[in-house]
Amino acid sequence: MIRKSAKTKGSAKKAPAPDAAAPLPAVASSVTSTASSPNARSSIVRHRLLDRLGADPRPRLIVVQGPAGYGKTSLLRQHCERRAALGERIGWVRMDAQSGDAAHFLRLLCDAVEGLDTGARKRGATPSQERPATLQDLLRSLVRVREPVVLVVDNFETAASAHFEAVFAQVVRGLPMSVQLCVGTRVLPTARLARLQIRDGTVVVANEELCFRPSETIEFFREFSSLRPEEVAEIHERTDGWPAALQAFRLCLRRGARFRAEAYAGKGVTRELIDFLAAEMFDNLAPALGTLLLELAIPEKLSPALVEHITGEPRGAERLAEIERAGLFLAQVDLEGNWLRFHNLFRQFLLVRAAALFPAEDLRRRHRRIAEWYADNGLREEAIQHWLEAGETDRAANLLAGIVDALVAQERLGLIETYAEKLPATALLGHDNLVHAAIIAYGFRRAFDKADRLLQLHRERLEKSGAGRAQIGLHNFSRLFVLAAQDRIEELGAVGAETAQQLDDRSGFPYAVTFNSRAMLCIGRGECEEARSLAMQARPLHDRDHNLFGQAYQDAIYSMSLSVQGRIDDAVRGLTTALKRTEERAFGSVSAGSVAAAYLASHLYEQNRLVEAETLIGDYGQLVEQQAIVDAVATMNITRARIAHLAGRRGEAEEALERTLYLGYRHSLERLVIYAHAELARQATLDGQLDQAERWLRELPAAFRDEPREGLMFHAGEAEACTVTYARWLIRCDRQAEARVLLGGEIRRAVAARRRRREMKLRLLNAMAFRSADKANLAGRALLEALEIGAAGGFVRSFLDEGAPALALMKQVRAPRGVQPDAVLAYLEKLLVAAGEGGEADAKTGDAGGAGTADRLIESLTERERNLLRFVSAGLSNRDLAERLSVSTNTVKWHLRNIFEKLRIKNRVQAIALARRFGLIE
Secondary structure, eight states: OOOOHHHHHHHTTTTTOTTTSSSOOOOOOOOEEESOOOOOOSOOHHHHHHHHOOOOOOOOOEEEEOOOOOHHHHHOOOOOOOHTTTTEEEEEEEOOGGGGSSHHHHHHHHHHHHHHHHHHHHHTOOOOOSSOOOOHHHHHHHOOOOOOEEEEEEGGGOOOOOHHHHHHHHHHHHOTTEEEEEEEOOOOHHHHHHHHOOOEEEEEEEEESSSSOHHHHHHHHOTTEEEEEEEHHHHHHOOOOOOOHHHHHHHEEETTOOOGGGGOSSSSOOHHHEEEEHHHHHHSSHHHHHHHHHHSSSSSBHHHHHHHHHHSSOHHHHHHHHHHHHHHSSESSSSSSSSSEHHHHHHHHHHHHHHHOOOOHHHHHHHEEEEEEEHHTTTTHHHHHHHTTTOOHHHHHHHHHHHHHHHHHOHHHHHHHHHHHSSSSHHHTHHHHHHHHOOOOOOOOOHHHHHHHHHHHHHHHHHHHHHOEEEEEHHHHHHHHHHHHOOHHHHHHHHHHHHHHHHOGGGGGHHHHHHHHHHHHHHHTOOHHHHHHHHHHHHHHHHTOOOHHHHHHHHHHHHHHHHTTOHHHHHHHHHHHHHHHHHHHSSSSSSGGGGHHHHHHHHOOOOOOTTHHHHHHHHHHHEEEEEEEOOOOOHHHHHHHHHHHHHHHHHHHHHHHHHHHHHHHHTTTTHHHHHHHHHHHHHHHHOHHHHHHHHHHTOOOOGGTSSSOOOOOOOOHHTTTTHHHHHHHHHHTTTTEEEEEHHHHHHHHHHHOHHHHHHHHHHHHHHHHHHHHHHHHHHHHHHHHHHHHHHHHHHHHHHHHTTTHHHHHHHHOOOOOTOOOHHHHHHEEEHHHHTTTTTTTHHHHHHSHHHHHHHHHTTTTTTEEEEEHHHHHOOOOHHHHHHHSSSSSSHHHHHHHHHHHHOOOHHHHHHHHHHTTSSOOO
């Protein structure tokens, strides 16, 4: 029943803003909660389906999936009615296009759940829409509800977006066991459903099951006693049991119009069938009621107060109740009946009729009236949408200018882009903050041509008006976003430095972005301390403005500086904290954490924490692709491909890299193309497909292959694409001499630039090249140098991913019998355990008494033997030793045999490890 109370206007104020991307004017989704049963309006109780939904044990997730008009909402209402009768509490959220904005989605869920907290109601607390909600707000609200909860998210598919799916997955994983989640949707792909990760039972009701069975159709038409059974059977056959089509038939019959032969043209459910039935029903309505329906179809959703404003009459609740009683496809959006909406198919029919019957200016006038009502009730985003539909672009721009800064802070870039597309350039240029917001949205959503055009127009306007230093600085601030998205890093750093001179800390977030920009260039140059210093200067400014987007990039840059220096453990700790803070504070705008998640996933993969890495990729992968810088996109997709490759899912790995290639070619982002080609070559090389790898390598520019030069390096390619991929291929092709020449020069450059992560990978490949050339002592020394870096940073996959050659080399260097390993050799043992080789050393060599015995073994060497051991560890051959000691090579061999016997070792590689362990060499 429609409520007529004065609450109507207040209820309207709770509605969130619409998504301007919707093709028609939209009123936001509404939310409510109740402890009592919802008023299920279907005249047919779906007992067989309700029994499935009420299975014991209670399912954690229910998905009701089917096209429009298949009775998804009716079934969920009946299910809620049953659960409420058992004492469970019901929260209901109906989505629409704007609800894909994660901030609004969390706010809707929070309001639904907060309404269930009886303790809060006793304290006089009420749901608040004055501020956005966080994920943690929602989970805390759920914990406070003592009874089991059924939480319904209806019309799921209309809110589908990368932002929405990411936050939705996080909501699902955090739900307490007492909460049952019900999803009503037209489309829910299997992959997305699998990511919800509810392990305690899922029930899926698909469209075939939602169709009425013949017995249900007979029951549905029982009121028409004149219908013969064969006529009902024919209706059922022609509609395939589609509930909406059956309802259309029933409405026609109620109005005395018998179904006609034309209604049965074609087989099954067709658009023509529904159009015919809607027209048959509509044409038989009283003219006044028909006109009312056409007016009320303009907003997507209706409340009594809005109806009164549209009609100019005080009987809004009565008019809605009249339409509802007539069965004219009007259904509640919430459980309390404050908001209602027409069925989508029927509304589309009404809008087409309205466009045909009302003059264009008349339609614009109606939109203006609706926009005024929204504006008067504080619903600015809804008002903007209707001002745009009314052609009042200046009024829409004025209203948008008042909220656009908040939209940027909440990362609602898709909505900003949609508004910018609908506003003429003159309206945008009338408000500097609208221009800045549109440029940022265009840039990070990779509409580079639009961003560049708007930048040019704005610059010309500033020059003509004689703009001051600060205005030029803010113009350049928005330009920084475009340069970052275009991967023009050197220009980004230069413009960042210029902009820093035009702004100051009073500018807050814009000034902080100049630090981020310069820090990014420093990372590319390997100037890690300078990058961290700039990032630390940006942090308090981001904190002060509560800008999670800028803060997330600052955290990502800081972590990159640690990674460059081989401090993966430190980077993981920092990014974990940063992501947790973002998810705690993010008002649904979880893409703020996507760039941090990209690097964290990469580091977790490096630490061999594959499940955690894959979970992050599932949550944030789409967000990263949608609006992150090139390096973060490449890092995320390469990590995804490596996990899939490691698991033997070759098709999935290729798909991730092909997606990277597509983005690179589509947006002219060269580094994405380079990184994807390099990773394809890497995986082919590791699989032994050397001819295929060579083909991919030929796609790489010489600077990324065999002719290295000084240039910028970033996380995605630093330890792989930049010559490393080519060096590995040379080694596998038995071209070790070429590989060593290439690696030697690159190692020197990495050491000079203090790029420890890159140095580690280069030294590891150098060790493998020495081993392939039968230079065991040099191979062992090079490996130990790589292990030193790896042990300090916590690297795992960089070693294990090289496969059998690296594993064999590591086994040769493991601690000799009787030697207590130092930190590096202990780390080596951990790597071998991770590779499935744990315990082999003990099994083969035994334990000769630990560190004390090892000390006695070293003490048993003469001073001459110790010096000889030092020379061996330096890589001198037997001939070199003979010349240095002025003895024959046979004498050298005799001394070495004595040393090996005393130390209980077998070869030079173990001698190097032992000498290093006891400080005989550095």
